[in-house]
Amino acid sequence: MTASSIAIFFAAIFTNNILLSNYLGMCSFLSVSREIKTSVGLGVAVIFVMASTSALNWLVYNYILLPFGLEYLRFIVFIIVIAAFVQLVEMVIERVSEVLYAALGIFLPLITVNCAILGVSLFMVIREYSLLESFTFGLGSGIGWFLAIMAMAGIRQKLKRARIPHGLEGAGITLIITGMMALAFMGFSGMLPIG
Amino acid sequence: MLTSLLISVGAVSGISAFLALLMVIADATIGNYGEVKITINNDKELRVKGGKPLLGTLMEEEIFIPSACGGRGSCGLCKVKVIEGAGQYLPTELPWISEEEREQQVRLSCQIKVKNDMFIEIPEELFNVKEFDAKVAKIRDLTHDIKEVTLEVVDPPEIEMVAGQFVQLRIPEYELTDEPVYRAYSVASNPSDKKHVELEIRLVPNGIATTYVHNYLKEGDQVVFNGPYGDFYLRETEREIVCIAGGSGMAPIKSILLNMAERGIQRRVRYFFGARSKKDLFLVEEMRELEKQLPNFKFIPALSNPEPEDDWDGETGLITDVLDAHLESGENVEAYLCGSPGMIDACVKVLSENGVPEELIYYDKFG
Numbered sequence A: 001m002t003a004s005s006i007a008i009f010f011a012a013i014f015t016n017n018i019l020l021s022n023y024l025g026m027c028s029f030l031s032v033s034r035e036i037k038t039s040v041g042l043g044v045a046v047i048f049v050m051a052s053t054s055a056l057n058w059l060v061y062n063y064i065l066l067p068f069g070l071e072y073l074r075f076i077v078f079i080i081v082i083a084a085f086v087q088l089v090e091m092v093i094e095r096v097s098e099v100l101y102a103a104l105g106i107f108l109p110l111i112t113v114n115c116a117i118l119g120v121s122l123f124m125v126i127r128e129y130s131l132l133e134s135f136t137f138g139l140g141s142g143i144g145w146f147l148a149i150m151a152m153a154g155i156r157q158k159l160k161r162a163r164i165p166h167g168l169e170g171a172g173i174t175l176i177i178t179g180m181m182a183l184a185f186m187g188f189s190g191m192l193p194i195g
Numbered sequence B: 001m002l003t004s005l006l007i008s009v010g011a012v013s014g015i016s017a018f019l020a021l022l023m024v025i026a027d028a029t030i031g032n033y034g035e036v037k038i039t040i041n042n043d044k045e046l047r048v049k050g051g052k053p054l055l056g057t058l059m060e061e062e063i064f065i066p067s068a069c070g071g072r073g074s075c076g077l078c079k080v081k082v083i084e085g086a087g088q089y090l091p092t093e094l095p096w097i098s099e100e101e102r103e104q105q106v107r108l109s110c111q112i113k114v115k116n117d118m119f120i121e122i123p124e125e126l127f128n129v130k131e132f133d134a135k136v137a138k139i140r141d142l143t144h145d146i147k148e149v150t151l152e153v154v155d156p157p158e159i160e161m162v163a164g165q166f167v168q169l170r171i172p173e174y175e176l177t178d179e180p181v182y183r184a185y186s187v188a189s190n191p192s193d194k195k196h197v198e199l200e201i202r203l204v205p206n207g208i209a210t211t212y213v214h215n216y217l218k219e220g221d222q223v224v225f226n227g228p229y230g231d232f233y234l235r236e237t238e239r240e241i242v243c244i245a246g247g248s249g250m251a252p253i254k255s256i257l258l259n260m261a262e263r264g265i266q267r268r269v270r271y272f273f274g275a276r277s278k279k280d281l282f283l284v285e286e287m288r289e290l291e292k293q294l295p296n297f298k299f300i301p302a303l304s305n306p307e308p309e310d311d312w313d314g315e316t317g318l319i320t321d322v323l324d325a326h327l328e329s330g331e332n333v334e335a336y337l338c339g340s341p342g343m344i345d346a347c348v349k350v351l352s353e354n355g356v357p358e359e360l361i362y363y364d365k366f367g
Helices: A002-013 A026-032 A036-065 A071-096 A098-103 A105-111 A115-126 A131-159 A171-186 B002-029 B054-060 B099-103 B124-128 B208-215 B247-263 B284-293 B319-326 B341-353
Strands: B035-040 B044-049 B079-084 B106-108 B118-121 B130-141 B146-155 B166-171 B181-186 B196-202 B222-229 B240-246 B269-275 B297-303 B333-339 B361-365
Touching: A002 A131, A026 A036, A026 A105, A026 A131, A026 A171, A036 A071, A036 A105, A036 A115, A036 A131, A036 B002, A071 A098, A071 A105, A071 A115, A071 B002, A098 A105, A115 A131, A131 A171, B044 B054, B124 B222, B146 B208, B166 B196, B166 B208, B181 B196, B181 B208, B181 B247, B196 B208, B196 B247, B240 B247, B240 B319, B240 B341, B247 B269, B247 B284, B247 B333, B269 B319, B284 B297, B297 B319, B319 B341, B333 B341, B341 B361
Parallel strands: B035 B118, B240 B269, B240 B333, B269 B297, B333 B361
Antiparallel strands: B035 B044, B079 B106, B079 B118, B130 B146, B130 B222, B146 B196, B166 B181, B166 B222
16 A cells, blocks of 8 residues: 555656646646746645545545435535635634745636645545555656656746747747647656556 | 425535635634724725725725726736735736835735735825716717817716826727727816816727727717826926927827816927927917917927928927927926827937926826
8 A cells, every 4th residue: 555655756747747747727827837936935835735625525525415415516525615714714824924925826716726735635536546555646746746847847947038020929838838848748658557 | 206306305405505604604703804994095094894905995985996807916016015915926916016016015906805903005086086987978089099088077076186187098998809908098178167077089090999989989889988097287387388298199189288278387398299290280279369369379280201291381390309499408397298208218218318307207108
């Protein structure tokens, strides 16, 4: 079981990167990847929220939804749990640490309705993970997303000095680069298949 | 069937209610910052409920900080000096704050939350700033690219301002902009008419606001503006006055002159107005009328490139040269300038060379 968790962890980062293989979490990825500094903040927030909500939603799913035969409600329930959790965490961070709030808390509302976060919770149900596996899957997916946005922010900072055709500026060129990055990440597939 | 329906409804409501309860408790404990004190300009004290962004908190107290995006942190307008109580800069503020502003502790008021007692500084004039609903009463062409737009103030019903000040006109979302934008325009009418505000707006190619005003705005339309702002107004002294304007820079000078005529101020005034050719010249009749009401007032239009068909017998040449030729001694002069940055910089230089004290040269620059 531990071995499978480790495999899932690395697979989620590289071979099955949630952003590059599923194209989830694109909107915040496109809008925030302009600066490395803000990308770090958002990336860390995503890691934290993915890891904790996947575990939380696993508990909700297995102890509330399954016993009552309410699996079909998971979409609604997961998103409510995520929203409430993120809101609570933001309030706590704001109260407790100003430094942490400036670095991370400010990004939390941005990712409440991020589809990658919901996606992780839904994949964990489809793939029938255990609690530990769900947690490592969430953590791995978060780190994978973090890597992808960091890479993109790095590229986009270089891109500032590049001459891009007018119609492709902004989101256009970013999507094309994301596609190329996805192709590059395909090189990892076959190492650790999951799913 | 019915039971499963009830169970699902019950489960969703149950979970939602539980989480909502959790949020309410959190809001009352973690999120409760109690009553806090905001001290403005070391003078005014407000007692407000903490926990909300500064911009909204001030708005509830009827202090309007100019803001175009409505608190989303995407316009960078709602800057306020926070001396104490705002904590460190947030990543969402940094794109809008320059190095210099950071040293002066300028913050984006929509991003920082009121969590403890604060000391802030707001320009005094903002206490008088209000948001107005208005109706477009009249639009007329002044030249081929300048329109005069007369707004009738609806709510609040009257506007109090000083001649020479400006307002910010709200341009709604349309073809050229995804979000409302605000643009500043000087008021051209006499402020003693508290029901009307007259703006002179020159069409800038691809300008968001000017295109809207020239091509979309119609008489009878509802518009929103806020103001008044600015410290470009006539100083109460006994000195001679030199006014210099170009294009729609006419607006605040006209307002000042109308106001002087009404109040019977008999100081010596010379008004230099620069234009390219006769087709860029406007309101000449009105100015000649003012010359009759104000015996010491002289309107001196100057054309830099008069067309042969203009049949021009007035001053010719760059406004700076005309100004230089007319100024004998600047020692007893104070000057009011409104126009493009290039024109203003050049004229300020000529004025100082002629002995006008630099602190008595007032100007309104627009890009």
